[in-house]
Amino acid sequence: MSTVTRTELVLPAAGLGPENPLPPLLRTEPAASVSNVDELPADLAANLSYGRLDTVLPCRMQDGYGRDRAEQRLPALVLENERLRATVLPGLGGRLYSLLDKETGRDLVYRNPVFQPANLALRDAWFAGGVEWNLGSTGHTTLTCAPMFAAEAPGPGGEPVLRLWEWERTRDLPYQLDFWLPDGSRQLFVGVRIRNPHAHDVPVYWWSNTAVAQTPGTRVLAPAGKAWHYGYSGRLELVDVTGDLTYPARATAAADYFFEVDGPPWIAAVDAHGHGLGQASTARLRGRKLFVWGESAGGRRWQEWLAPGAGGYLEIQAGLARTQLEHRRLPAGASWDWLESYGPVAADPEIAHGPDWPAALASVAAGLPAAEELDRRWREWRASADAAPGELLAAGSGWGALETRRMLVDLPGTPFPESSLGAAQQPWLDLLDGVAPRAEPAAEPPETLVNRHWADLLEAVPDKGWLTWYHRGIARWAAGDREGAAAAWHRSVEAEPNGWAWRNLAVAQDDPVRAAQYYRQATDLLPKLAPLAVEAVTAQLAAGDPGAARELLEPWPAEGRFALLRARISLALGDLDGAREVYERGFTVPGIREGETSLSDVWHAISPGPLPAEYDFRMKTGGGAG
Structure with a gap:
């Protein structure tokens, strides 16, 4: 029978550093857009226009990391049987860091030799390698460098399941990952469940992103004859799945290819000898994608930046929609779940790399679980998905406990313990009791909760203090009320001068000269806040005042x-x-x-x-x- 054990990974790591206390009112980069929507199929076009996020509120940015690495111990959990060993990082979004084939000694996923954050995720910090679980909106999840709850739970037939769960804050959705490795299996199964506990529909985005090593002979295969290509031109274009497209080392530039899967969904990457990794799933997870960095100078630089000293990698991905530019509608009170499998592939290299595409697909698919087996395993797992987990092996955030207390909702299988509530949640626990938030203007304000329930409580609390108005402004901004937000921040600085509201007013200001002025007022009150200084200096340059920019930059x-x-x-x-x-x-x-x-x-x-x-x-x- 498989076992679950605690361990630690020891590797060179850069610290994440502190979170940025300035609320991310705007995305650091424009959300991906498609310029030729009118040319696309109706269902694809509808999904493209639905559910886009303009901000990652209520989350804060994770931009306090550097490039200095020192040996660190990262908590890890291991699920293994006699054939496979899966290593999961509960403190980093539940990343499947390694999937070792014990019979060959090969790691089936790309194992990054360092932990080095870089600016690719919705909250900035992201790291390459393994399998990442993306829930939220187009891009790398807000939880990719955040902790999750973890525990062992009883699985099918009494076998152990390694369960991870958390509360995704941009959508207010609880979700779970159940890692299951049956006795004697050469496949790691991952059961995923997303629940909507609300009385309204919620946009959902999910992609499981698997990094695998890229060699000159690596070929990527998925059961499709066509794929949607998306690039910096902003167009989605349907292209043929040709030989060159399936060999990532031949790509001259970064590329996204979303396969038009025909049949049971799967994707695999095999080397010149026919060996590699295959990923398959039950039908709900229909999308499959290939991402390559390309062999341009920039593409090679990015891979060295993300994994110093290691070889190159590509990503094979699986999602709920056909592309990563879409969101699906999860109905009120509904739950979606599916089963994924990850395991070794050993295909005949002459066939897998031959010119006969259907034959190549068949040679690889023969080594993957059949659709009937996946459906059977899925039903077996679903019967245990509500089972209560045992003692916590890792702790997540307190936000799920706060939201479930507010909603008075029970989520079998994924308890959010009261013990997880901490200082970050205390102001909002107080607000539930009708007590307005309090803090000194020079102190870092607590994070602002922005869903409509907390926004209503903020508006209703009888308080005229600077912090209440500051929070009201952020909640109004998140709801799309830009004028109301600015009015609240003006009320905040009138109640008590504070740099936090002045900074938000600067972001909200369309006039670059006025924005630069507001930033100077903010830095006068918060002179030692580095993220504010970066924004303020940038704003002075945008306003055409390099002299003021130089003056603000001088102390840094x-x-x-x-x-x-x-x-x-x-x-x-x-x-x-x-x-x-x-x-x-x-x-x-x-x-x-x-x-x-x-x-x-x-x-x-x-x-x-x-x-x-x-x-x-x-x-x-x-x-x-x-």
């Missing part, structure tokens, strides 16, 4: 994003030598965003020479959503 060290801002200020002042000196001295921006071209833009404005490789993160020659 010439490193990271501040170094890039120094180069930009020098450029704006006409001091090309000063800007070039910043680049020549060398700097690193840990939070450079996928698709961001600021490093190359400034360089080409100050130098006729080729862009140094360490600053080349350009990805716009081809496309890709990651």
Whole structure:
């Protein structure tokens, strides 16, 4: 019988650092859009227009990490039988970090030798490797670098299940992951359940993203003859699944390919010898995708940035919709679940890499669980999905306990213990009792809850303090009431001067000159807050005032994003030598965003020479959503 054990991973790791206390009123990058919606099938077009998020509120950004790595111990949970060993990181979104084939000694997923956050997720911090479970909205989940609850639970036939669960805050949805490894099985099964405990429909997005090693001979196969290609052009275009498309090492640029799956859904990546990983599922998880970084300078730079010293990787992914630009509608009170399988593939290499596509598919599919077996396993797992988990092996956040207390809802199988409630939830527990939030203006405000229930409580509480108005403004903003939000923040600074509301007013301001003024008022009151300084300096440049930008930047060290801002200020002042000196001295921006071209833009404005490789993160020659 399989076993569940606790352990630790010891590897070079960069600390996540503190969360950014400034509420993310706007997305750090525009949400992906499609320019040719009118050309698409009706169901696809409808899903594209539904459920998009303009902000990740109530979550905060995770942008406090750096690039300095030191040996750390990361809590891990291991589920294994005599054939497979699955290692899961409960403190990092339940990532399936490793899936070791004990018979061959091969790791079936791409195992990153370091933990290095980078700016690719909805909340910024993301790391490459393994299998990531994405619930929320288009992009990498807000929970990818956050803790989940974990415990052993009784599974089918009394076999142990490793259960992880949490509360996804942008959609207010509880979900669970049940890792199940039957005795003697060469397949790891993962049961996924998403529940909507609300009296209204909720947009749902789910993609299971699997990283696998990319070799020159790696081929990706899925039962499809067509695929939707999406790139930086903003178009979704239906293309043939040809030989070159299925060999990621031949890609010259980043690319997303969403397969039009015909038949039972699965996807696999096999090397030149026919060995690799296969992922299959029950029918609800219909979408399949291939993502490649491409062999451009920027693509290679990004892979080295995410996994220093390791080889390249690609991703094979599975989702609820046919593309990652869509959301599905989860009805009020409904629950969706499905079963996924992950295991080794050993196909005849001549057939798997041959020109006969149907034969290649058949050679790989023969090593995957049949649809009938998956359906049977799914039914067996569903019968135990409500079973109470045992002693906690890892603790998640207190937000699920807070929401279930407010809603008075019971969620069998995924208890959110009262013991998880902490300081972050206390102001909102007080609000349930009619007590308004209190804090000193110089202190970091608590996170703001923005769903309509908390917003109503904020509006109803009889209080005129600065913090109540600050929270009201954020909740109004999240609901789309921009004028009401600005009015609340003005009331906040009138009640008591505070930099937090001034900063929000700056973000809300369309006039760049007025926004720059509001930022200066915010920094006068919060002079030591680095994320605010970055925003404020950037705003002065946008307002055409590099002198004010230089003055605000003066107290900060010439490193990271501040170094890039120094180069930009020098450029704006006409001091090309000063800007070039910043680049020549060398700097690193840990939070450079996928698709961001600021490093190359400034360089080409100050130098006729080729862009140094360490600053080349350009990805716009081809496309890709990651």
